[in-house]
Amino acid sequence: MPDQVSQKPKMKQMNMIQAINSALDVKMSQDPDVLVFGEDVGYFGGVFRCTAGLQEKHGLHRCFDAPISEGGIVGTAVGMGAFGLRPVVEIQFADYIYPAFDQICSEAARLRYRSNGDFTAPITIRSPMGGGIHGGTSHSQSPEALFTHIAGIKTVIPSNPYDAKGLLIKAIEDNDPVVFFEPKRLYNGPFSGDPHSPAKNWGGHELGLVPEGHYTIDFEKARIHRAGNDLTILCYGTMVWVAEAAVEATGVDAEIIDLRSLSPLDLDAIVKSVTKTGRCLILHEATRTSGFGAELIAEVQQHCFYALEKPIVRVTGWDTPYPHALEWEYFPGLERCSVAINRIMED
Amino acid sequence: MPDQVSQKPKMKQMNMIQAINSALDVKMSQDPDVLVFGEDVGYFGGVFRCTAGLQEKHGLHRCFDAPISEGGIVGTAVGMGAFGLRPVVEIQFADYIYPAFDQICSEAARLRYRSNGDFTAPITIRSPMGGGIHGGTSHSQSPEALFTHIAGIKTVIPSNPYDAKGLLIKAIEDNDPVVFFEPKRLYNGPFSGDPHSPAKNWGGHELGLVPEGHYTIDFEKARIHRAGNDLTILCYGTMVWVAEAAVEATGVDAEIIDLRSLSPLDLDAIVKSVTKTGRCLILHEATRTSGFGAELIAEVQQHCFYALEKPIVRVTGWDTPYPHALEWEYFPGLERCSVAINRIMED
């Protein structure tokens, strides 16, 4: 099924911030039940500017600042969602989502189930994630795996402006709670994983060409970022671009799958690819142990056991807090990914 | 290395509650810096009675009730730990650990690292976990996997009175924060996973024979619950006993490994066993996706890839909240485990 784009859409070059802003704007314009709040998102428009201009355009009551209280932000959003609104809240950094963990896991995720559908929480929780900006221990984390362990939550991570907008609109329209992580290192451009190579931006990039209006992308479909035959690379967010760079660097004919949504997961696409290639590499920035890579390995080995020629390998952040000075030793960058690709391709 | 038991210890038959109580009593008697607090743990002695008698024996200021505030309980414990005390706090049910999630992940787990050893949090967080007592969605959860994803935390789960006491004393003496989950279904006796078979208690059970005094069990060592050659079963907590029952029921010569500690993990024992048996089954009560089974599979397939004859299988709780009425359909009980064993043993 192709992405649901309305016919002949007017396209515009956007970076990921603009794409997210546009998604919010489109939904706020269409649906008076959509409102946006969070720390610094109102007048100022968010510390990453994702909500810039929305208060001015849609009104003080539709995009506003919240007290510094992630638990209260998600808790009130759940109440609004139960009422029938579609709140979209921002957690300023994914590292600060933990004070809201109980509200997300015990409430947003459980409300439909425990009330047998009587009450629901159609809320979207946006939050910038990931490293690569010298944010250290508390501005770099990738906590996505935690949410994939919680039944009742969807976890989505775009890797480019086009997907970001389509997936975010989908998330807002979804009747289940969605945790929507935005890889902040990609806000302004794709990133090869080599901090020393010149920064790129989304200008002129195909995936930075975004329809101005409404469109959605299904969570159930992974995106084949690059088709290939010899190796399957499973990744999402920032690591899609590191994978691309590493594949270029190594010259291996790899298939790069951008999962986009971790839960629900497009297992079919994964199994199809690994069955074809027989080798599988998994990349994520998060801490390794019990990261989402483990779950991917569990599923791949179950479904592709007899097709696998080599053990599945994961290249990830280390099992340490995200260090400040040694950011690039921690980050699973171009070099580590390339080494892993070469090794997995050895006979 | 054998378990560190002092010579010729005086033994006593204990259930798991008594063993935990004894561990606390031993440490409180030895070390004035050990104190115990949590909801209802003081005068009353805890809703599961694990702290019964401690206030009376050691004083009001050493075992006391706390406000219903899991975040505050862990937060104040971190401060006490930084000071130099060794607080042991109780979270009444593992399902209620989420309000403390931020304090555990952002503070207890990070304090040593971010201060480069200047401040530490030698605290123990005890909490009853798991199902099988008709507790439904919010009194049955097994959130252990979440903590294994957090660098800086240790996660320990005993399956019997003997281990419970030795591991708990070890946890209290450990200079890192330890999350110590107690499978509440095992408090009074081992459990086969079949709710219709008569309840057993720890009376007369070898693992219910516990030294009265001080001894510790290392986290780094898994326990071979049953030695075997044809299949490796990795499990912990309640599922150790379900595994035992299923192995008996199927007659397979399986090696049952009781992990005891998930982090740190005794990977050597696991690899050694799977290399020998070539087959691996993983059991846990928690929700499947991104459960600790996934991490185990990731490591096993990496280290034993060429020894594996069959895909690794996991039998787990489903990816739903823990239902009340359908508890036994949710619980990965004797029947489901036996079916899985038989299937994995097919050629």
Added chain:
Amino acid sequence: MVAHKTSRKNISNLHVPEPLNRPGATPDFSDLHMPDLVSDKTHTLPRPIPLVDAFETEQLASGLVRVLTLDGRAKGPWDPKLDADTLRLGLRNMMLTRSVDKRMFIIQRQGKASFYMKSLGEEAIAVASAMALKDTDMVFPSYRQQGLLLTRGYPLRDLMCQVLSNSGDKLEGKAIPICYSSREKAFYSIGASLGTQMSHAVGWAMACAYKGTDGVSCAFTGEGATAEGDFHYALTFSSTYRAPAIINIVNNQWAISSFQGIAAGESKTFAYRGLGFGLASLRIDGNDFLAVYAAIKWAAERARTGGGATVIEHFTYRKEGHSTSDDPSKYRAKDEPNAWPLGDPVDRLKRHLVLMGEWDDERHEALEKELDTYVLKIYKEAESFGTLTTQTGINPATMFEKVYEDMPEHLRRQRQELGI
């Protein structure tokens, strides 16, 4: 609030508060800081207009708002002056709640349900609240306000089937007993995690304001659970956005085995906390049906007319164990429930009606019997749908439903794995 009397061994400077009465003691509440309950002089606190400046409620937050005297008279400016029919309805609803609690406790003891929680002694709070609110005002209860549901006419059989977790349970056995949900009756889904519903109520109230309705949300927490962050979020957000919410703290003196002083610390009252946020705050006699009714009416009017949230502490007493899993004789003096100086809400409203000449002992006894008979009859109907311990009749496939709106592939696969 409550002075520490019985001192145990405590050799350090760390202060740990203790309750007035422990097992073995003769219950004594003379140290309970409360206005003189007998004299008519201190009985009456002023009733400001609902849109009063929040700080003018200081006296109401630290005192005790009452209407009924202990001998059954209705007095003072808070008297809502309800007619006899309404009063009788209130009495009936409280007695119905009590009768249902009694029956459900018994059947739990018979092993037919896994769990139950009574509200004995606190019935006025839920019943009077439901009667003072509009039926469309969403209530966000804790697990001890079953009186709200019963007052709003929720089918008793449905309630019982929920407790039995049987095939008649509208929640299909997903939730533990007492975690009811009824959107139809504007009764929010109860989750067992304490406190979490408080910020939901404020979010709901913000939604009411956002949509320009005159809806009000009405949340309940135990005094023990005020220590959770969620309580703080509720006060903060309702203060910031002037949410039309009523934040009720049911101070029934106990949180399982912990006396209220563990949550209160040195606080004057729980209501006083609201003042710190600039919210109107009242402490009321929670065993006084009329006071509860009047306070909720006042707060609802304040909320509906743009005055924002009110914090109400209901001063009451939990006469029974915390739940069917609890044994209060382990931690409190045996006769404490009867020594409670503010009496029993049913007795007090009954006395009032009798004093009015609108009720008598005979009618009371007859009503009691009628309700018990009715409750038993409905219970038998409910039981015919199965009990948890016999046969629930719930289709295992439903376990995988309502996790999400649509069942995702991985749940479909798991359902197949279970063979259904």
Added chain:
Amino acid sequence: MVAHKTSRKNISNLHVPEPLNRPGATPDFSDLHMPDLVSDKTHTLPRPIPLVDAFETEQLASGLVRVLTLDGRAKGPWDPKLDADTLRLGLRNMMLTRSVDKRMFIIQRQGKASFYMKSLGEEAIAVASAMALKDTDMVFPSYRQQGLLLTRGYPLRDLMCQVLSNSGDKLEGKAIPICYSSREKAFYSIGASLGTQMSHAVGWAMACAYKGTDGVSCAFTGEGATAEGDFHYALTFSSTYRAPAIINIVNNQWAISSFQGIAAGESKTFAYRGLGFGLASLRIDGNDFLAVYAAIKWAAERARTGGGATVIEHFTYRKEGHSTSDDPSKYRAKDEPNAWPLGDPVDRLKRHLVLMGEWDDERHEALEKELDTYVLKIYKEAESFGTLTTQTGINPATMFEKVYEDMPEHLRRQRQELGI
């Protein structure tokens, strides 16, 4: 607290508070509810004995405790009557803090550090606190009390190396700039998650009481972060256990781009929140060195003598952007910092000393220069250890250390995987 003036399009009943001055406006603080700052009459609030009943501090929590008048006189019962040397030391510490901030801001702009946060305008709070406390009283700062470290004589080079994340950094580059830690200086490790240190401080204070020491803990939070659950936990636990803690709320009017009204809502003051928990509560002029000193002394004595915790709101103003990543001109009126009616803490203490005849403009300028020169000199030393953007000189193997006391096997394997 602050009335909403500039109204934007808001068609619903949902109230969203707005600050007094937005970009483009001429800053005007006349709506700021504060006691008359000029008249001597309202200047003085009483100073009760530190062991006063908490509720007697109501006036101090809603008013503003001051010592220095705007024209430089020290007045009233809170005057700590410090000698000139002590005052000059306070001035010097504030000026040192300011000079360090200035330098660090510049070097961040030069790309030599990833991040920095200034405390301009708020120096009195940290410096006077450190001088009023014992050096062994553990402070639990937010990221804006570098003045505590400097006042306690923490080596400036170490501080700068931490900001540079270089090989001289005692934290080996693990933490982001400004997340200092010094057990030696009784300065708790700063984590970037807001509010979490508040309950640690209370736990530390409980430990002091438990061990029978006379230690006091002293915690700081911004006014914005009071909305976190941790703030509530700190108040609750210190109320329950009478923890010898000082809970400081630095109300600098802004939380990044959000004005204080987003956290305050309809609250009278932030200090007033403490009263709800039965804690002694003071609101003080945070730009008044003497008032801060006096308040912290008072609270420390209360804590040390068994009176439990005090909540202190320091009323001040954040003159700079939130951090080097922030541009305040985007959300507040350009001249707001200068329009702040309570002046600047350095200027005010200087004026006081000048009025006393103990200081003059020349000495002030000379000191300013001396400090700037000193700071630059030390900075050059610090830079010789590397900068984040050049070469940190930190051994990658250290990344795997101090996660646990002993390195577990899996980290050892990962270190090998990295090839080190």
